[in-house]
Structure formats: structure tokens, C-alpha cells
Amino acid sequence: MIDHLGINVADFDASKAFYDKAMAPLGAALLYMVPLEYTGGKKVGGYGRDRPVFWLQEGKDGQKAHQHVAFTARSRAEVEAFYAAALAAGGKDNGGPGLRPHYHPDYYGAFVLDPDGNNVEAVCHAPE
Template identity: 90%
Template sequence: MIDHLGITVSDFDASKAFYDKAMAPLGAALLYMVPEEYTGGAKVGGYGRDRPVFWLSTGKDRPRDHQHVAFTARSRAEVDAFHAAALAAGGKDNGGPGLRPHYHPNYYGAFVFDPDGNNVEAVCHDPE
């Protein structure tokens, strides 16, 4: 059910150096850096084996005590339904349902802030 998760770090380069070494025995590596034009200047990078599943981020708009978790959706309709239900439950929009091709061509996700300000996402990786 967990698709990926992210933590906020105070020093991206120091954390990257740590995780580069710590993840190597697990067969994982830094696979992707999100272009800073999509992050507001924050450094955001994802580790994994086949695809990024553990993300590090830093930046002035990313409080250290707020985290990110993404849940796997089985369809784009589930992503849409998640977003609507989360907003109806009091969540705050952080990016409506839609394609995010800067991650990969079929990345369809929606983001909300929960009552504590955590960034919660539903994502479908299927082409439709």
C-alpha cells in the first residue's frame, strides 16, 4: 500500500553522502533528482532499486517536522476519489489529480496536506 515516502533533511549533501553508503549494501542507490524548477529550489532526490521509493528533501518551504507519504492507487479514478475524499475530510489541497511527467510519463498523482501539515499523496503508475 505504501508507494513511497520522504523525509526532510537539514543538509542534503551530508544526508546524500550518508544514504549513498548506507543503501549500497541493500542494492539501492540515488536514482533520480527532481529538477529544482519543480521544487521551488529545494533539493529532492529519490533512492531505490528499480524506482525511487525513499526520498530526501530540503528547502525553505519544507518544515523538518512535516513528512511525505504516498499510497499506491490501483487506478487514476482512485487517485481522483482519494483527493476528493481527503478534501471533504478537511485536508488542504497541495496539488490536484493529474499527470506529473517530470517524474515519469505515467505518473498520475494528487497531493493533500493532512490536519498536521503532512504531505499525503495517492499515485497511480499505470498508463490509464
């Protein structure tokens, strides 16, 4: 059910050096760095074996460390239903349903902030 998750790190480069070595015995490596124009200038990178599933996000000093979790949806309709239900339950929009081709061509996700400010996502990787 969990598609991927992310943590905030205070020093991205130090954390990257740590995870580069710690993940290697598991057959995992840094597979993707999100272009800075999509992250507001923060370094964001994903580790995995076949696709990124564990993400590091550069935090800013003094910020509350909000986390990110993405749940697997079986269809784009489920992504849309998740988004509507989460907003109706009091979540705040953090990116409506849609394609995110900067991750891959079929990445269809929606993002909401939960009551604590955590970034919660539903994502479908299947083509239409």
C-alpha cells in the same frame, strides 16, 4: 499499500553522502533528482533499486519537519476519489489529480496536506 515516502533533511549534501553509502549494501542508490524548477529551489532526490521509493527533501532552518507519504492507487479514478475524500475530510489542496511527467510519463498523482501539514499523496503508475 505504501508507494513511497520522504523525509526532510537539514543538510541535503551530508544526508546524501550518508544514504549513498548506507543504501549501497541493500542494492539501492540515488536514482533521481527532481529538477529544481519543480521544488521551489530545494534539493529533492529519490533512492531505490528499480524506481525511487525513499526520498530526501532539503529542509529550511526553522521549518517544522513535515513528512511525505504516498499510497498506491490501482487506477486514476482511485487517485481522484482519494483527493475528493481527503478534501472533504478537511485536508488542504497541495496539487490536484493529474499527470506528473517530470517523474515518468504515466505518473498520475494527487496531493493533500493533512491537519498537521504532512504531504499525503495517492499515485497510480499505470497508463490510462
